[in-house]
Amino acid sequence: MTQMLKAKQETNTPEIEQVAKKEGLETSLIRGKIASGRIVIPKNIKHDIPAIGIGEGLRVKVNANIGLSESKSSIAEEVEKARVAVEAGADAVMDLSIGSKTQETRKAIIKAVNVPIGTVPVYESKDMTEDSIFKAIERHLHDGVDFITVHCGVTKESVEALEKQKRTIPMVSRGGSIIAKYIMDTGEENPLYSNYDYLLELAKQYDATLSLGDGMRPGCIKDATDTPQLKELEILGNLVTRAREANVQTMVEGPGHIPLNEIEENVKMQKRLCQGAPFYVLGPLVTDIGVGWDHLVGAIGGAIAAMHGTDFLCYVTPAEHIGLPEKEDVRQGVIASKIAAHVADLTRGIDIHKDHAMSKARANLEWEKQVDYAIDQSKFSCYALKNRTPCSMCDSYCPIKRLKKE
Amino acid sequence: MTQMLKAKQETNTPEIEQVAKKEGLETSLIRGKIASGRIVIPKNIKHDIPAIGIGEGLRVKVNANIGLSESKSSIAEEVEKARVAVEAGADAVMDLSIGSKTQETRKAIIKAVNVPIGTVPVYESKDMTEDSIFKAIERHLHDGVDFITVHCGVTKESVEALEKQKRTIPMVSRGGSIIAKYIMDTGEENPLYSNYDYLLELAKQYDATLSLGDGMRPGCIKDATDTPQLKELEILGNLVTRAREANVQTMVEGPGHIPLNEIEENVKMQKRLCQGAPFYVLGPLVTDIGVGWDHLVGAIGGAIAAMHGTDFLCYVTPAEHIGLPEKEDVRQGVIASKIAAHVADLTRGIDIHKDHAMSKARANLEWEKQVDYAIDQSKFSCYALKNRTPCSMCDSYCPIKRLKKE
Numbered sequence: 130m131t132q133m134l135k136a137k138q139e140t141n142t143p144e145i146e147q148v149a150k151k152e153g154l155e156t157s158l159i160r161g162k163i164a165s166g167r168i169v170i171p172k173n174i175k176h177d178i179p180a181i182g183i184g185e186g187l188r189v190k191v192n193a194n195i196g197l198s199e200s201k202s203s204i205a206e207e208v209e210k211a212r213v214a215v216e217a218g219a220d221a222v223m224d225l226s227i228g229s230k231t232q233e234t235r236k237a238i239i240k241a242v243n244v245p246i247g248t249v250p251v252y253e254s255k256d257m258t259e260d261s262i263f264k265a266i267e268r269h270l271h272d273g274v275d276f277i278t279v280h281c282g283v284t285k286e287s288v289e290a291l292e293k294q295k296r297t298i299p300m301v302s303r304g305g306s307i308i309a310k311y312i313m314d315t316g317e318e319n320p321l322y323s324n325y326d327y328l329l330e331l332a333k334q335y336d337a338t339l340s341l342g343d344g345m346r347p348g349c350i351k352d353a354t355d356t357p358q359l360k361e362l363e364i365l366g367n368l369v370t371r372a373r374e375a376n377v378q379t380m381v382e383g384p385g386h387i388p389l390n391e392i393e394e395n396v397k398m399q400k401r402l403c404q405g406a407p408f409y410v411l412g413p414l415v416t417d418i419g420v421g422w423d424h425l426v427g428a429i430g431g432a433i434a435a436m437h438g439t440d441f442l443c444y445v446t447p448a449e450h451i452g453l454p455e456k457e458d459v460r461q462g463v464i465a466s467k468i469a470a471h472v473a474d475l476t477r478g479i480d481i482h483k484d485h486a487m488s489k490a491r492a493n494l495e496w497e498k499q500v501d502y503a504i505d506q507s508k509f510s511c512y513a514l515k516n517r518t519p520c521s522m523c524d525s526y527c528p529i530k531r532l533k534k535e
Numbered sequence: 536m537t538q539m540l541k542a543k544q545e546t547n548t549p550e551i552e553q554v555a556k557k558e559g560l561e562t563s564l565i566r567g568k569i570a571s572g573r574i575v576i577p578k579n580i581k582h583d584i585p586a587i588g589i590g591e592g593l594r595v596k597v598n599a600n601i602g603l604s605e606s607k608s609s610i611a612e613e614v615e616k617a618r619v620a621v622e623a624g625a626d627a628v629m630d631l632s633i634g635s636k637t638q639e640t641r642k643a644i645i646k647a648v649n650v651p652i653g654t655v656p657v658y659e660s661k662d663m664t665e666d667s668i669f670k671a672i673e674r675h676l677h678d679g680v681d682f683i684t685v686h687c688g689v690t691k692e693s694v695e696a697l698e699k700q701k702r703t704i705p706m707v708s709r710g711g712s713i714i715a716k717y718i719m720d721t722g723e724e725n726p727l728y729s730n731y732d733y734l735l736e737l738a739k740q741y742d743a744t745l746s747l748g749d750g751m752r753p754g755c756i757k758d759a760t761d762t763p764q765l766k767e768l769e770i771l772g773n774l775v776t777r778a779r780e781a782n783v784q785t786m787v788e789g790p791g792h793i794p795l796n797e798i799e800e801n802v803k804m805q806k807r808l809c810q811g812a813p814f815y816v817l818g819p820l821v822t823d824i825g826v827g828w829d830h831l832v833g834a835i836g837g838a839i840a841a842m843h844g845t846d847f848l849c850y851v852t853p854a855e856h857i858g859l860p861e862k863e864d865v866r867q868g869v870i871a872s873k874i875a876a877h878v879a880d881l882t883r884g885i886d887i888h889k890d891h892a893m894s895k896a897r898a899n900l901e902w903e904k905q906v907d908y909a910i911d912q913s914k915f916s917c918y919a920l921k922n923r924t925p926c927s928m929c930d931s932y933c934p935i936k937r938l939k940k941e
Contacts, residue, residue: 199930227932252932297891298898299938306934313938349894350881389842390882415838415878417890417897420909422874425831429838429878432821436795450897450905452927468828472821472835475756476796484823485703488755491823491856492704499826499856508827508853521858524605526633526658528712532705532719 131336132170134376136163144170144180152187162186166369167405169276169378171221171245171338176273178243181220183380184407188479189435189470192247192409192443193219193463196226197234201453204234208241210459215242217463218504219444223247223278227303235272245275247340249304251321257311259320266331276338278382279328281321281368282361283308283344291345291357298348301385305344325368329375338378340409341365346385349417353387354395366402380407380441383434387413392430396437409441410434414449423449424458424465431466435473442466464505471504494529537742538578540782542570550576550586558593568592572775573811575682575784577627577651577744582679584649587626589786590813594885595841595876598653598815598849599625599869602632603640607859610640614647616865621648623869624910625850629653629684633709641678651681653746655710657727663717665726672737682744684788685734687727687774688767689714689750697751697763704754707791711750731774735781744784746815747771752791755823759793760801772808786813786847789840793819798836802843815847816840820855829855830864830871837872841879848872870911877910900935 135142141156145163148170149156159182162168168184183190193214195207211222221244226234231253239246253265269277283305291299291309300306308319321328332339345361347353365381372379381403387395392413399408413430414423427445435442446454446462454462474480483502490498500506541548547562551569554576555562565588568574574590589596599620601613617628627650632640637659645652659671675683689711697705697715706712714725727734738745751767753759771787778785787809793801798819805814819836820829833851841848852860852868860868880886889908896904906912 198927199932201927227930297894298935300934303929303932303934306937307932310937349897350887350890351894388881389838389878416874416881416910417893418877418908418910419874420893420905421911421913422870425834425871426874426878428831429835429875432795432835433839448928450926464828465831468822468825468832469835471824472795472832475794475822481756484756487823487826488703488757491755502824503826504822504824505827508857520856521604521607523709524633526605526709526713528706528709529704531712531716 131333131376131378132163132172133166133373133378136160137376144172147180148182152182154186165405166373166379167407169338169380169407171247171276171378173270173273173275173335173337175271175335176239176246176275178245181245183441185405185440187440189439189473190220190441191218191463191466191470192221192223192441193459194223194225194443195459196224197228197230198453199228204230204237207234208237210456211238211242213456213460214463215244217460218467219244219463221245221247225249225252227252232268232272235269235274239273246273247276247278248274249278251280251304251307257307257320259324262320263324263327263331266328270331270335270337274337276340276380278304278340278342279321280305280308280342280344281319281325281328282341282364283312284319284322284364285312287345287357287360287364288312290360294355294357296347296352296355298352300344301348302342302344302346304342308344325371329372329377332377333375338380339372340380340382341368343382343384346383346411347387349386350388353384354391358384362399362402366404369403369406380409383408383410384413385411386417387415387430389415389429389433392433393437396434396439400438407440408438409443410439411443412445414445420450421447423447424462428465428469431469432472435470436476442470467504492529537739537782537784538569538576539572539779539784542566543782550578553586554588558588560592571811572779572785573813575744575786575813577653577682577784579676579679579681579741579743581677581741582645582652582681584651587651589847591811591846593846595845595879596626596847597624597869597872597876598627598629598847599865600629600631600849601865602630603634603636604859605634610636610643613640614643616862617644617648619862619865620869621650623866624873625650625869627651627653631655631658633658638674638678641675641680645679652679653682653684654680655684657686657710657713663713663726665730668726669730669733669737672734676737676741676743680743682746682786684710684746684748685727686711686714686748686750687725687731687734688747688770689718690725690728690770691718693751693763693766693770694718696766700761700763702753702758702761704758706750707754708748708750708752710748714750731777735778735783738783739781744786745778746786746788747774749788749790752789752817753793755792756794759790760797764790768805768808772810775809775812786815789814789816790819791817792823793821793836795821795835795839798839799843802840802845806844813846814844815849816845817849818851820851826856827853829853830868834871834875837875838878841876842882848876873910898935
């Protein structure tokens with residue numbers, strides 16, 4: 130019995146109740162949207178974590194990607210990054226480890242933090258046989274992974290569209306490129322697509338959420354919102370329907386690199402083609418030349434995407450396009466995305482009391498209180514607090530003091 | 536003869552030609568928009584600098600605020616900040632110094648950098664007599680200041696609206712609060728408003744641009760887009776018309792703190808009420824609780840504001856709401872705003888070749904070239920360059936290598 134099936138049967142699961150309470154919404158509303166697939170609760174039956182909801186009408190959530198590369202980092206470092214991410218406010222963590230120690234890393238991360246964990250099982254499949262891929266998926270689900278990215282929309286059809294398109298950068302998705310390469314080399318169909326029903330069976334066993342990957346996401350502004358991307362999105366829309374029929378929860382992943390003025394249409398298109406499925410975007414990055422600042426570039430895109438209906442933001446760190454993020458990059462990436470998420474929440478009146486509390490403290494020149502209300506308290510060391518006086522900017526020109534009624 | 540008068544007479548000044556060349560647009564187009572007031576070239580006749588244009592259809596420009604406070608910094612430090620700002624890409628610098636050394640600082644900054652300089656002369660008026668205020672303005676213009684912020688819209692009428700409004704924070708504008716306090720205490724009208732014709736006379740003598748200040752800008756999300764703000768904007772719209780009749784160039788300043796979903800309407804309202812005058816915003820800040828990260832919060836707001844038509848972005852530094860910015864805060868503030876400006880330019884196809892060049896370098900794994908194309912080259916030290924190999928994230932899983940045609 131998955132969350133979705135129970136919701137369809139109008140059962141209030143403890144998870145539904147937890148989500149309703151956290152979001153301050155009616156249980157029946159959450160239940161209804163889980164039944165219809167507009168909200169998901171990524172939670173493997175083997176993973177004992179507090180439930181979080183992702184989807185329509187809820188607070189925008191943030192994911193942090195971590196994980197070993199082949200040439201850098203260690204399990205201990207990645208576990209520490211997971212902790213840093215959650216401490217900074219990440220709602221979920223994806224372990225994207227590659228190399229020889231992926232399972233050990235995954236288990237350590239699952240143990241270390243108390244949030245939903247996502248992975249990309251295809252990284253662990255040494256060849257592209259069905260057996261190898263599905264064995265990897267089973268291992269991940271058995272270890273307690275709550276949501277898995279599966280690039281089911283990289284099919285013969287979408288790869289054909291990709292080959293026709295003169296993209297500047299053909300693909301930037303690691304998982305997607307593994308599958309595309311397989312299709313190009315063998316002419317065979319993507320096993321995750323041709324065996325989608327079996328994938329649904331596995332997901333159902335663990336009540337895992339499928340995150341339908343966007344292997345065709347554009348990797349630069351010039352390639353944004355093109356035919357291969359849209360072709361894949363259409364395919365994913367159909368796969369959402371099939372998952373719902375099987376009572377499996379799904380999210381849909383999205384770009385990537387998009388110019389600012391195309392974000393609204395991207396979000397609306399996804400919501401329409403995928404019947405309101407939760408939308409999970411990477412960034413989006415609204416310029417290609419902000420390297421070193423891609424957390425900020427992603428926060429611009431993420432805030433707008435979320436204002437228009439994106440439900441789940443995958444952070445981007447300052448190290449994006451440079452190398453594997455360090456601990457401090459992870460922290461900065463999470464905070465940047467948390468700000469973007471909150472900015473979008475505010476546009477719906479959600480959590481506006483936080484901003485109001487901060488502003489009242491400012492109006493009263495109460496500096497200690499302002500620290501408490503800051504998204505990132507660590508940045509508030511500052512002159513102001515050390516000296517117990519208002520900030521060093523205005524001194525006797527302080528407009529707040531000037532207009533204070535005695 | 537001001538730039539505006541010459542443009543009305545269909546004379547192509549060297550400044551108009553410089554701007555047309557930099558922007559890659561027809562001279563007649565620039566000239567026409569200077570004549571109508573939709574583009575300004577802030578340049579005091581006593582200040583020998585390259586001309587920059589601000590307004591409709593041009594690249595979005597960025598201003599950096601620096602300047603002494605009473606308790607912190609030195610002239611040398613502020614001069615150094617001005618240099619850092621311009622090196623990082625600031626198109627203009629405002630010297631907001633307060634205290635006893637304002638003129639000395641101003642002269643040093645004007646000498647140190649080769650961009651338009653703005654100031655707020657009312658800071659230098661020790662009392663609010665007409666004589667003292669206009670003497671300060673004359674000193675600033677005589678020193679070669681290119682644009683001055685004048686809070687002409689803080690009038691008896693808008694102050695009355697402010698007193699009726701139960702704002703969380705009545706005012707956050709230093710200059711605006713000086714004038715509001717004067718009106719509240721004396722019941723007299725704002726001298727900058729009652730003597731506006733004389734102000735226009737002075738500006739005309741030096742061909743200085745008036746930046747009509749937004750003393751009533753909201754200081755928190757809860758106070759955004761309220762009656763006092765709109766009342767002031769209406770007044771400023773009328774003052775724009777009067778300035779154009781006098782052949783004086785004007786910009787209009789705007790908020791401040793605005794929720795993300797109110798930015799578009801704010802920009803459109805300004806453009807409508809002020810007949811297309813260049814719009815100069817501070818941020819805007821789309822949440823109050825991002826303290827320490829206000830450069831990022833301002834970049835989110837700035838990118839959207841500029842996409843909808845804002846022409847000139849005043850940076851916000853990470854030190855905003857904490858204290859006077861240090862040199863590194865200035866650098867970060869400028870880069871954040873430059874990214875926001877570029878992101879908005881991209882939505883109109885401006886400078887997209889920069890992103891395309893970066894993407895081609897990425898597609899070819901050419902790391903050295905990528906450094907050249909980055910907005911902030913200093914962040915690209917990185918593993919990648921040190922090792923002359925692709926980045927440490929994907930290693931053998933690199934999607935670009937995987938799909939490379941041999």
